[in-house]
Amino acid sequence: MADRYVRDPARVQLLVGGRRFDGWTSCEVGRSLEAIAGTFSVPVSLVPGQPRPISRGQQVQVLLGDKPVVNGYVLAAQVFYSRNDCGLMVSGRDRAGDLVRCSAIHRGGQWRRAGLERIATDLVAPFGLAVRVETDLGDPIQDFKLQHGETVVEALARAARLRGVLVTRSDEGQVLLTRAGNKLFPGVIRRGWNVVDLREIGSDEDRHSEYIVYGQSITADSFEAARGLKARALDPEMGRYLPLLVNAQGNVTATELRDLAEHTLRVRRGHSMGFRYRVEGWTFQGEPWPVGQRVLIEDDVAGIPGEEWLITSARATLDVREGDVTELVVRPVESYDSRPLRTRVKRKNWGNRGNRTNHPRGPTDRATGG
DSSP states (O other): OOSSOOOOOOOEEEEETTEEEOOOSSEEEEEETTOSSOEEEEEEEOOTTSOOSOOTTOEEEEEETTEEEEEEEEEEEEEEEOSSOEEEEEEEEEGGGHHHHSBOOOTTSEEEEEOHHHHHHHHHGGGTOOEEEOSOOOSOEEEEEOOTTOBHHHHHHHHHHTTTOEEEEOTTSOEEEEOTTSSEEEEEEETTTTEEEEEEEOOSTTOOSEEEEEEEOSSSSSHHHHHOEEEEEEOTTOOSOOEEEEEEEEEOOHHHHHHHHHHHHHHHHHHHSEEEEEEESSEETTEEOOSSSEEEEEETTTTEEEEEEEEEEEEEEEETTTEEEEEEEEEOGGGGSSSOSOOOOOOOOOOSTTOOSSSTTOTTOOOOOO
């Protein structure tokens, strides 16, 4: 790998109504593993007296380099001007963003012995969306009922938790059922090479020592057993007594309760650990920085000497001061997977802060890419 990082050429394109827009001086494109929709915001030049080139409700595709990362609709096209500028601030999101605001509706409102893929397909098909599966979804769900007034994404997330599966979005605009970290991104995050800056995030505020999940089942052998199913998941890293009770909705099996308890533990632990990196450029060797994939990190200051962490969000930005950078949030891979909880950051004692013999670029260095 080259000693000096050379970023890819920066290019964001909007395809709207058969027209291509690019050449920005500022923009933002955001994607997250825990959001069903990617978002974007870009200014488009406007000639006074001429019709607006983009309007609300139009279909839009956003590309980083030549790779699509958002497929959806324009939500706002707001005019602005000053003495030296005139334009539209155009913002929008993926098509799957409709699932966040719209209610879940299905004839009968209930599924019996239905697989997660079927439930997801029934819920999103009216919106013209397809479901893509990238993992084993397990056995059919015995009984799943919609709750009055819940949104589509709330229903999807509730069903997916029973199988320890993530509901997110693909860059092609599909609803994606997956497990995090199935793929390894060929890029690398390396201090002193392509890292602009770093900030550690997370705390133990929302973690618990024990997660107790209660539920009911129509398949139990007795009435007492049917109404008294429960499962526990213990977090050995929490030393004091911090219990949390969780009620599983609908009829569930003992296995589903265990999966839900483990899932709750992992997500809360995952949110307690993480780093927010800003790296140079929007792409690595032509590929946009992804969400939901593993990436190799080499950062002795952060205590990650060469391990794979999970990219949970990516926000590509452009401005006059910083140029084109991508903000990446990384968390332990096993936080969203079934792997053993083993991640630790390896803190290094830097000794005298004025001593730069063992870290010549220092912990606050900025990348020096071309």
